[in-house]
Amino acid sequence: MLDPKVLMTIKDLPLLAKTVIDGFMNGFNKSKVKGPGLEFSQYRSYQPGDDLRWLDWRMFARSDRYYIRESEIETSISVRFLVDASASMNHDDNGIKKIDYARFLAASLAWLSNLQGDSVGLYVFQDGGLFSLASKPDPQHLQRLLYHLQQINPAGTFTKPVHYKELFAGTGRKELLVFITDMYQAEGEINRLLDSLSALKHEVVVFHLMGKNELDFDFGDYSTLEDLETGETMEVNTNEAATYNQKLKDHLENIRMQLLGKHVFYRMISTSQPLDEALRDFLVQRNKGKF
Template sequence: MLTPEHLHGLRNLSLAARQAAEGFLSGAHASRRHGAGMEFSQYRPYQPGDDLRRLDWRLAARSDRYYLRESEVDTSLTVHLLLDASASMNHRDDNGLTKLEYARLLLAALAYIATQQGDAVGLTILHPAGLQHLPPRADTRQLPRLYHALETAEAAGRFPATETLAPLTARRQRALMVCVSDLYEDGNEINSLLSRLRATSGDVLLLHLMARNELQFSYQGAVTFKDLETGQTLQIDADQQRAAYQQQLQLWLRETAQAARRQGFDYHLVDASQPLDGGVREFLRKRNLTP
């Protein structure tokens, strides 16, 4: 698998997304359903209420029975990508990448895959100054729009207030919502947004992004931490605090995953030091495209 450092080093989001995604696409299959498409699949007996235009009259004349011609058509979805662009996403991992840089790569790869499958793809960047929103489209110019929005996205401030987020849940639209966030929040604002999206859109895939140095607490000796969103600082001895930190972290991760699943979200923890395969595989599974 290509490392996130390699993909970021390409300095070309379009190329990075394609390289990250094509290995998965080679093992994926198109999700299909029976319907009134162009490619013939099978016959099935007529049932009251069926469309008479799909009856095979020649077969009926020969067998004195009524059958409908069924075909297979590719299913397509509306995929709506959400990027948490609050300041905590500027946290830098030991590999040199920030969470935001990793999130760019991951969402670009998901956008590429969805577009290859014929899905309408949209993007909303969640920023305290306002939402940057690209409505879902399935045309050939959508990917460059998405890449440009991701490349120019900057993380700042705190997670948007409820009134800023209101347009996201103003109307019902069946879609697969894919949110990439580190779930750093003051209260319950991220969870509240996802709950509303679950009610208005139906499906929510939450990709919980954390840096390796957060997961392993790889710091040593005296360390000064600065909260990227509040500016507050904290001085600790990392070696003395490591065990307590790990205990609290595992408890929080366990409770976060359980709460997300209780509310009907598909939850997956993403280690930002690892290749993109975990997040991509969860998307493919949700998209019913896993081999």
């Protein structure tokens, strides 16, 4: 159920997210997953102000007293999902667009974050503008986030720099920022965004989406390619595959090293890959956030 081709058949995004996480957790060693609602180390007596979601009703039935499941990570964190919705995210590989994969990934990670008691927020960079949905921890807010994810229709170019420091400064606590993008930029605008985010000392994760046809230089019978953001076209010359592959390898390595220098976690993902690797990477970074 983590295969993007299978996920394309599920039209309801909340159902898709739940299906992905249920399947992922069934195949995952749950002892590695820390956080409220998934694994706890002990019970303690309920105190006024405790989150009622972590009351254990079975313990109440046995003892007639209220107990809280105390997690190994006692505090939740804020997870903000940043989604690139510029026109280049409409790139299609074998029926799967990058924006589809981004939608599946963000929805699944938001569902998993909500299970862990984290606040989730959504920020969509599209056609020069920026949609913002601030972080909140409640299930109703998760449904709003999934609704807005479903409505994304990529267009235009990536948003030019805005007041990122004010937008992502939050409450002063560290946060986990998950940026899903194809890293396509005309004037370094994505680099400037990442410079601002890394300066705030948050944990930043970049999932760089690439089509398998881009990685393999395999565009079937097409003889020309069109830039989805500028409309410019170029001829496809299959005799230059070796040169293309080397330039692509150098380009991806350059991105990786740049982000490493900013202390940003980077993972390049093909849109043909199942979601499990990205989910595992997310859990590793989330569990670093014992803020």
